[in-house]
Amino acid sequence: MIFERFRGGFSEMPKPKKEKPGQLLQIAHKIRRNPQIYSQIVEQLAERNPEKFKSVREAQRYFDSAITNLGAAGLARMVDESFGAGTFRTLSFLDEKQDRARSVSRLLQRNIENTDFERQAERGRYLGLLETYGISWDMVKTSRDCLQNFFDANGQTLEGVRINIQNSEETDSGINTPAKTSRVFIESDQDYDWRELMHLGATTKQNSPTSAGGFGEGIKMAAYILLLGEGATRVRAGSRDWQVDYYFKELPVGAYREPIRGFFAKKSKRDQRNGNYLEIIFEGDGAEERAQAFIEARDLFYSNENPDFQNASFNMPGVGGFKVLPPKEDRYFTDSDKGHLYIAGQRTHYDSRDEWETVNDLNIWTWKKLEEHADRDRGLITRSELKDEIIPIIVEAMLIEDLKKSVYDFKPVWEYMQFYHPSYYLLEGIAKKLVENNVQLEFEGIYLANDLPMGSSWISQALKDKGYKLCPGFMGKIGMKGAREQFMDWQNHYRVEAGPVEARKIEFLQKAAKIIGLPEEESKSMWLFNREDENSIFAGQYNPEFYWMSSESLDQSLIDALHLYFHEAAHKDGPHGEPKFDYTLQEYIQKIQRFIVDHRDEWQQLDNEWNAIK
Numbered sequence: 001m002i003f004e005r006f007r008g009g010f011s012e013m014p015k016p017k018k019e020k021p022g023q024l025l026q027i028a029h030k031i032r033r034n035p036q037i038y039s040q041i042v043e044q045l046a047e048r049n050p051e052k053f054k055s056v057r058e059a060q061r062y063f064d065s066a067i068t069n070l071g072a073a074g075l076a077r078m079v080d081e082s083f084g085a086g087t088f089r090t091l092s093f094l095d096e097k098q099d100r101a102r103s104v105s106r107l108l109q110r111n112i113e114n115t116d117f118e119r120q121a122e123r124g125r126y127l128g129l130l131e132t133y134g135i136s137w138d139m140v141k142t143s144r145d146c147l148q149n150f151f152d153a154n155g156q157t158l159e160g161v162r163i164n165i166q167n168s169e170e171t172d173s174g175i176n177t178p179a180k181t182s183r184v185f186i187e188s189d190q191d192y193d194w195r196e197l198m199h200l201g202a203t204t205k206q207n208s209p210t211s212a213g214g215f216g217e218g219i220k221m222a223a224y225i226l227l228l229g230e231g232a233t234r235v236r237a238g239s240r241d242w243q244v245d246y247y248f249k250e251l252p253v254g255a256y257r258e259p260i261r262g263f264f265a266k267k268s269k270r271d272q273r274n275g276n277y278l279e280i281i282f283e284g285d286g287a288e289e290r291a292q293a294f295i296e297a298r299d300l301f302y303s304n305e306n307p308d309f310q311n312a313s314f315n316m317p318g319v320g321g322f323k324v325l326p327p328k329e330d331r332y333f334t335d336s337d338k339g340h341l342y343i344a345g346q347r348t349h350y351d352s353r354d355e356w357e358t359v360n361d362l363n364i365w366t367w368k369k370l371e372e373h374a375d376r377d378r379g380l381i382t383r384s385e386l387k388d389e390i391i392p393i394i395v396e397a398m399l400i401e402d403l404k405k406s407v408y409d410f411k412p413v414w415e416y417m418q419f420y421h422p423s424y425y426l427l428e429g430i431a432k433k434l435v436e437n438n439v440q441l442e443f444e445g446i447y448l449a450n451d452l453p454m455g456s457s458w459i460s461q462a463l464k465d466k467g468y469k470l471c472p473g474f475m476g477k478i479g480m481k482g483a484r485e486q487f488m489d490w491q492n493h494y495r496v497e498a499g500p501v502e503a504r505k506i507e508f509l510q511k512a513a514k515i516i517g518l519p520e521e522e523s524k525s526m527w528l529f530n531r532e533d534e535n536s537i538f539a540g541q542y543n544p545e546f547y548w549m550s551s552e553s554l555d556q557s558l559i560d561a562l563h564l565y566f567h568e569a570a571h572k573d574g575p576h577g578e579p580k581f582d583y584t585l586q587e588y589i590q591k592i593q594r595f596i597v598d599h600r601d602e603w604q605q606l607d608n609e610w611n612a613i614k
Contacts, residue, residue, distance in 0.1 A: 019068060019069060021069065022069040022072065023092065024069065024072040024073055024075075024076045024088070025066070025067075025068065025069050025071075025072035026092075027072070027076070027088060027089070027091050027092045027094075028063075028066050028072045028075055028076075030091065030092070030094040031063075031091055031094065032063075032064075033094075034094055034101060036101075036105065037091070037094065037101075037104065037105055037108060038063075040105075040108065040109075041063070041079065041108075042056060042059045042060045042063055043056055043059075044082060044083065045059040045062070045063070045078065045079070045082055046058065046059035048082045049078070049082065062075075063075060075088075076088040076089075083108070087108065090104065090107050090108070091104060091108065117195070117198075118267070121194070121195075121198055121244075121265070121266065121267040122266070122267050122268065123266070124247075124249075124264050124265070124266040125198060125264060125265055125266070126251070126262050126263070126264055127198070127199075127200065127220065127262075127263050127264060127265055128200070128262075128263075129200075129224060129262065129263035130256070130260055130261070130262055130263070131228060131248055131260060131261045131262070131263070132260065133224070133263075135221060135224065135225065137221065137222070137225050139230060139290070139293045139294060139297075140293075140296075140297055140300070142221075142222045142225045142226060142230065142294075143222070143293075143294040143295070143296075143297035144297045144300050144346070145219065145221065145222045146186070146219060146222045146278055146280075146294075146297075147161075147186070147297055147298060147300070147301060148301075148346065149219060150186060150188050150278075151301045151302075151345065151346065153188065153190040153192070154188055154189075154190065156302060156344065156345040156367065157301075157302050157303055157304075157345070158298055158301050158302070158303040159303050159304055159305075160188060160189065161186065161187075161188045162185075162186065162187050162188065163184075163185075163186050163295050163298060164184070164185045164186075165182060165183070165184055165185075165288075165291050165292065165295060166182070166183040166185070167180075167181070167182050167183075167287075167288050167291070168180075168181045168182075168183075169181070179283060179284070180283065180284060180285065180287045180288065181281060181282070181283050181287060182281070182282045182283075182287040182288045182290070182291035182292075183279065183280070183281050183282075183291070184278075184279070184280040184281075184282075184291050184294055184295060185277065185278075185279050186277060186278045186279075187275055187276065187277035187278075188275060188276060188277075189274065189275045190275065190276060191239050191240055191274065191275065191276060192239055192276060194239070194242045194244055194267055197219060197220070197237055197244045197265060198244070198265050198267075200220055219237060219278075220246075220265075222235075223235040223246035224246070224263055226280060227246060227247065227248060228248065230282070230290060231282050231283065231284055231286065231287065231290055232280050232281060232282050232290075233281050233282070233283045234279065234280065234281040235278075235279075235280050236278070236279045236280075237276070237277070237278050237279075238270060238276060238277050238279075239275065239276035239277070240272060240273070240274075240276075241269055241270060241271070241272040241273075242267055242268070242269060242270065243267070243268055243269075243270050244265050244266065244267050244268075245265070245266050245268070246263070246264070246265050247263075247264050247265075247266070248261040248262065248263055248264070249261060249262065249264055250262075280294065299347075300346060300347040301345060301346055301347070302342065302345035302346075302365070308323065308339065308340055308342070308363040309321075309323065309363070309365070310323075311323060313405070313406050313409040314394070314398060314402050314405075314406055316394075316397045316398075317367065318367050318368070319366070319367060319368075319393060319394065319397040320364070320365050320366035320367055320368075320390070320393060320394045320397075321364075321365055321394065322362050322363065322364040322365070322394065322426065323339070323362065323363040323364075324361060324362060324406075324409045324410055324412070324413065324423070325337035325338070325339050325361055325362060325363065325413075326412040326413065327361075327412060327413055327416055337361065338357040338358060338359055338360055338361075339357065339359045339361070339362050339363035339364070340356060340357065340359060340363050340364075341358075341359050341363075341364055341365070341381055341386070341390075342363075342364070342365035342366070343365070343366055343369055343370060343381065344366065344367060344368060344369040345365065345367060348380075348381055349380045349381070350380070350381050350386060350422075351380075351381075351382065351383055352380075353380050359422050360417075360418070360421035360422055360423055361410075361413045361416070361417065361421060361422070361423030362422050362423050362426065364386075364390070364391075364394070364422065364426070366390055366393065366394070370385070370389060370390075383420070383422075386422055386425065387422075387425045391422075391425050391426050391429050392429065394426070395426070395429040395430055395433055398430070398433070400434075400437060400439060403430050403433055403434050403439070404434070404439065404441060406427075406430055407427070407430060407431070407434070407441060407478070408441075410423065410427050414447060414469065414471040414472070414475070415447075415469040415470060415471055417471070417472055419472075424472060427472065427474075427475075428472065428474050431474050431475060431477060431478050432474070434478050435477050435478060439478065440478060440479040441478050441479045441480075442479060443475075443479060443480045443481070445481070446467060446468055446469055447468075447469050447471050447475075447480055447481075448463065448468050448469065448470055448471065448480065448481055448482065448483040448486050449470075449471055449472065449473050449474070449475040449476030449477075449480040449481065449482045449483065450470040450471060450472065450473050450483050451473045451476055451482040451483055451484050452483050452484060452487075459483070459487055460483070462487075463483060463486065463487065468483075468486065470483055496528045496551055497528075498528050498551075501613060501614060502528060502551060502554055504613050505554045505561075505610070505613055506525065506526045506528075506554070508609065508610060508613060509526070509561060509562065509565050510523050510524075510525065512558070512562060512606050512610075513562065513565055513566065513569075515595075515602075515606070516562070516591055516592055516595045517591045517595065518565075518566060518569055518588065518591070522569040522572060523569075524546050524547055524569075525546050525547075526546060526547045526548070526549045526565075527546050527547070527548055527549075528548075528549060528550065528551040528554075547565065547568040547569070548568075549564060549565070549568070557607075557610075558606060558607050558610040558611075559592070559596075559607075561610075562592055563589065563592065566585075566588040566589065566591070566592065567585060567588075569588060570584040570585035570587075570588050572584070
């Protein structure tokens with residue numbers, strides 16, 4: 001007996017009223033009394049609600065817990081959601097009579113079949129695409145998306161994926177004309193669920209860091225294109241004991257505002273076999289060519305047979321790698337060869353959506369996709385993305401020995417690299433990591449790091465004429481001799497060592513030039529030569545590092561020595577005869593003249609100091 005405590009003692013609580021069973025609860029009781037229908041409903045609830053029930057036993061416990069009107073209302077809602085609206089109330093006709101029970105059972109079975117997705121698929125299911133959808137993929141992209149599924153499922157390689165073409169020519173007895181047929185058959189050892197082929201967006205790759213897909217469109221869109229625009233008469237995929245055919249057919253009257261075909265998929269059974277396959281049949285003229293074009297897309301993926309990956313300079317599984325390509329001798333100025341970029345093992349466009357061979361000096365790849373740049377076309381990686389996101393991942397994974405080996409692997413293209421080439425970005429990153437680890441390398445004397453300033457093309461050409469090969473400037477940081485140093489060494493045999501008086505005059509000229517207004521960067525030091533020993537230089541010569549001046553020119557007056565000094569400085573803007581040189585020279589001469597006029601006392605002091613140097 002239940003009691004309620006109150007001030008001063010206890011009192012007996014009233015008993016709760018027994019709930020009167022409502023119609024839904026009565027239906028639940030009727031179902032429990034019919035073992036066949038009860039079992040059928042419980043099994044279907046478990047199958048159609050896997051996120052709620054892990055087993056038939058759990059679905060049974062849920063059903064049996066509906067012992068109140070509220071619980072019966074929840075059960076009715078779930079049954080209607082699983083088998084169609086009104087199904088639960090249909091079961092109210094159940095009673096002890098066998099014929100009535102059989103009728104209800106047939107109604108329930110019809111509802112189950114009409115709402116069973118597999119039964120719908122076996123009758124042919126409309127995928128919601130009209131023939132006017134307007135998607136436009138070429139054969140390369142279409143076949144790429146088909147092979148993509150085999151590639152990803154096979155561990156990022158087409159090794160072991162079997163690809164065959166069968167060509168045949170049969171004569172139609174009615175018109176006595178040969179019908180050409182080409183059958184592409186692709187198979188591998190993996191299995192998968194047929195439902196992935198029945199939905200746009202169905203994919204197992206969305207969260208995969210290595211699968212290039214992830215939008216659930218590939219095979220569906222490829223089949224759409226092949227059947228609608230590429231002359232295919234069959235696109236069929238199969239695995240285990242099922243196969244799915246894609247096709248177009250007229251939509252039912254009223255399904256659209258005008259007669260039109262829709263895109264369908266139909267599942268059917270086949271004998272149980274391991275693995276999966278894709279079958280595509282082309283018919284008519286050009287069938288063989290279309291089939292051949294389709295399978296050529298296998299070169300867009302990694303495999304041991306793909307030459308883009310053979311003899312790699314570096315390759316780390318799970319990260320990426322690269323292969324250095326030598327220059328092509330038949331190219332203009334021995335231009336570098338151009339290779340391919342692969343993301344997650346699949347070829348991807350670099351810097352251009354319309355071309356493949358765009359990566360100077362390299363084939364380069366990653367084994368993971370760039371999530372933030374994933375798109376349906378896997379269409380384009382920009383220069384900045386390659387430089388800032390892909391190359392650093394590869395360089396970071398390289399050990400010191402990998403770095404050192406790779407520097408020498410680039411030797412055939414050292415002198416051809418341009419600052420905007422992917423090879424330049426990669427080698428620069430490698431060199432930077434070697435510097436961080438205090439590693440210096442040895443190089444043959446003919447290779448020079450191009451550390452010359454702008455406007456030094458004549459020096460570059462002079463060095464090249466002497467047989468030197470100019471390489472990226474950053475290579476000077478890892479042991480390569482600089483072009484500046486070599487040029488200084490090369491010219492040193494012309495140089496006359498300045499005596500004490502000459503050294504003071506050189507220093508004085510630099511000081512005076514700055515006072516008069518020559519730009520700081522042009523107030524360079526001077527190297528002296530003797531006119532009797534060097535006939536190729538008359539009085540002086542411009543050099544980005546220093547100015548050549550004859551030792552005899554220092555015996556002149558200050559104004560003459562300054563005119564020669566400023567003359568050589570003006571050559572920064574070009575040789576004799578160039579309008580820009582003439583303009584700069586006149587500007588510099590005017591600086592000297594204005595200083596003499598505007599600062600007579602200061603000029604006289606400079607002139608006196610010059611004459612006093614003995």
